[in-house]
Amino acid sequence: MDQVTQAAINSDRQWRWLMELAEFGAIPDNGVNRQALTALDRAARRQLIEWASEIGATVSIDEAANLWLRVEGSDPTAAPVLTGSHMDSQPKGGRFDGAYGVIAGLEAITAMHQAGIVTKRPIEVVAWTNEEGSRFAPGCTGSMSWCGFKPVHEWDDVKDADGIFYGAALATQLGFESDIPRRPLGGPVHAYVEAHIEQGPLLESEGLDIGVVTGIQGSRWFTVTIEGESAHAGTAPLSLRRDAMLDAVRAIQALSDAMADPDDVLRFTVGRIAVSPNSSNSVADRVTFSIDLRHPNADILTARGALIPSVIQSAMTVCDARLVENFTAMPTDFHPLVIAAVEHAAKATGHSIKHMASGAFHDAQFASRVAPAGMIFVPSHKGISHNPAEYTSPAQLAAGTQVLMHTLLRLANS
Ligand SMILES: [Zn+2]
Incomplete structure (x- = not known):
């Protein structure tokens, strides 16, 4: 045998x-x-x-x-x-x-x-x-x-x-x-x-x-931090606010548009979001969210990932954005x-x-x-x-x- x-x-x-x-x-x-x-x-x-x-x-x-x-x-x-x-x-x-x-x-x-x-x-x-x-x-x-x-x-x-x-x-x-x-x-x-x-x-x-x-x-993970300024929800006029929540929402929407893929192969996910001070009557001074980006083709994964900083930057109206790549597996x-x-x-x-x-x-x-x-x-x-x-x-x-x-x-x- x-x-x-x-x-x-x-x-x-x-x-x-x-x-x-x-x-x-x-x-x-x-x-x-x-x-x-x-x-x-x-x-x-x-x-x-x-x-x-x-x-x-x-x-x-x-x-x-x-x-x-x-x-x-x-x-x-x-x-x-x-x-x-x-x-x-x-x-x-x-x-x-x-x-x-x-x-x-x-x-x-x-x-x-x-x-x-x-x-x-x-x-x-x-x-x-x-x-x-x-x-x-x-x-x-x-x-x-x-x-x-x-x-x-x-x-x-x-x-x-x-x-x-x-x-x-x-x-x-x-x-x-x-x-x-x-x-x-x-x-x-x-x-x-x-x-x-x-x-x-x-x-x-x-x-x-x-x-x-x-x-x-391949997979790439990023963390995005949007920095604004905390303010009183009842007293601060909208025109004077630096609302991190609103710029974060703009950034996520802009990213979602930029990552559209007619072939439905690219995977783009924002699965985690953290808000500071996370209070219903305060304007958010900081919002952090994750990006999980995946694609089987290295060139496409690299090219789409390279778009992320500028897409986020152009979505900012009054806040500052920082981007860190935490994980890369080509x-x-x-x-x-x-x-x-x-x-x-x-x-x-x-x-x-x-x-x-x-x-x-x-x-x-x-x-x-x-x-x-x-x-x-x-x-x-x-x-x-x-x-x-x-x-x-x-x-x-x-x-x-x-x-x-x-x-x-x-x-x-x-
Ligand atoms: Zn496993």
């Missing part, structure tokens, strides 16, 4: 692990609220380490608190194959976003271990730190640090809603996990493959098993080596596939800067994600993990 037929994914065990992991930060209606670098995050990581210890995996963390589980290969000098995803969630998240990719990696190496398979290359499962960016923006700080795109301390001064700094939260996490051996960031890597729920409706609506992800559209094309390995694995295991690009960003976008990378999508019921109602069936998850395992076998024996 070859290695493909020897090892079998245990769907029940994988589902049980996922459901047990979802207990860490469980919220009503099957939701999960497990923010990065919290006590809940650490408890979930300890649970993962316990499961991994059953197959003798070596555990380590790096300076960005990414957590690594490693099984050795037969060639001690060979660069490893990486898989994994993230374990943090949105505040009202579901049980599968991120968690699935980590558990799928653990299930794949466990099934291989139980079948007595030793690949040529080592296989490592990673749980990246702070992918979601919901507690500390931006997301993907763990993978950005690991690949050298940004230094680990780039976001030290970013505060969460309680005023806790990212740098302090990271130091706390590393302190609590000081018993876990440290490893350096980066390193030679043969390939990276990440399993994830689709977070969109395409696979389900077309009745397909597996998304072979060909790339990820569009990513995944590597033919990994795409072919996923295709081959899906074919070998009898699963239907769809080639697709990802609308959401993922850690794979940053891993791809240092290693051939790719992703495997499984269907998301009704495309629902970042929501407690997120759902993928045990059988669909097992199919994805089967494809992941065979992809890992192929890459780790090459």
Whole structure:
């Protein structure tokens, strides 16, 4: 028997692990609220380490608190194959976003271990730190640090809603996990493959098993601050006001017009706004709002993003505007080596596939800067994600993990 037929994914065990992991930060209606670098995050990581210890995996963390589980290969000098995803969630998240990719990696190496398979290359499962960016923006700080795109301390001064700094939260996490051996960031890597729920409706609506992800559209996040002057709503004449709210509204409308796309491919979102002093009878002296801009074409993303400062500037009547770009992930094309390995694995295991690009960003976008990378999508019921109602069936998850395992076998024996 070859290695493909020897090892079998245990769907029940994988589902049980996922459901047990979802207990860490469980919220009503099957939701999960497990923010990065919290006590809940650490408890979930300890649970993962316990499961991994059953197959003798070596555990380590790096300076960005990414957590690594490693099984050795037969060639001690060979660069490893990486898989994994993230374990943090949105505040009202579901049980599968991120968690699935980590558990799928653990299930794949466990099934291989139980079948007595030793690949040529080592296989490592990673749980990246702070992918979601919901507690500390931006997301993907763990993978950005690991690949050298940004230094680990780039976001030290970013505060969460309680005023806790990212740098302090990271130091706390590393302190609590000081018993876990440290490893350096980066390193030679043969390939990276990440399993994830689709977070969109395409696979389900077309009745397909597996998304072979060909790339990820680019994302740019900005913060706009409009500065005016506070005044009494009853006494200050309109002609003398510097109303930050009104100029912010003009700016958002002008941006929305400038970002219109007849092909409906560009994604432009203003999803967060903060008003100071946020009082019904005061003129606003400061309004801050976010911009999330995405497109699969790098030139278009660059060109549209370049319009933003002048569009905002020309919308100002009496206020001053400041613009900061907080996050940039240019569009990513995944590597033919990994795409072919996923295709081959899906074919070998009898699963239907769809080639697709990802609308959401993922850690794979940053891993791809240092290693051939790719992703495997499984269907998301009704495309629902970042929501407690997120759902993928045990059988669909097992199919994805089967494809992941065979992809890992192929890459780790090459
Ligand atoms: Zn995710």
